[in-house]
Amino acid sequence: MANTQAMTTSFMGELMTATHNFGVAPTRGTSAVDSFKAALYLTTATYNAATTAYSATGEVSGTGYTAGGVAVTMGTVPTATNSSTTAGVAFVTPSASITYTTVTLATAFDAVLLYNSTQSNKAVSVHTFGSQTVTAGTFTLTMPSNTTTTALIRLATT
């Protein structure tokens, strides 16, 4: 037997459920899952890794679209899986497609911001795709399979 330096995979999974707190805030008064939302952004916007929270700046607007976007269904709890003594993956994927129903978004958009509406709209991730418009139609983002290699959000060690 030998010891192996590693970030524990359980820790990565627990980061996704706020088990560890190295700082001060936030104070959680409940163990309930947070609420997440998804907002769409114009091709002219600049949302990226530096984004810290939801903002209406650069967000799409149009008939049937409410600022802030739509709720994201997080029906599955995060999973943490070891792949070796030094590596593992913690991952989570929304359990349903993100759908904007009967909207008209005439100005091209190419990104969606996933953010935590329970925790002051703090940003989670930005996902980009080819430029789109929608006219009296539906825009759907289908989620990838929730696996170690395809989940929408993954924390990994190698």
Added chain:
Amino acid sequence: MALVTTTKGEMDESLLEKKEGSVDNDNEYTTWVEYWLNGELVHRSAHVQLKKAVMFSAEAASFS
């Protein structure tokens, strides 16, 4: 008779010109459908399946 939601209300699909397309690359598989009436776009829907997840790497530092 299939009805399509358009900028002019619900319309019979047979009255409209339908165009469909798709994009398949490393990042996404996207399909879209458009309905046109006399040269005017009256409906467009799109369906995006993301292929690339966002990945964060983590590391435990060594003492040196």
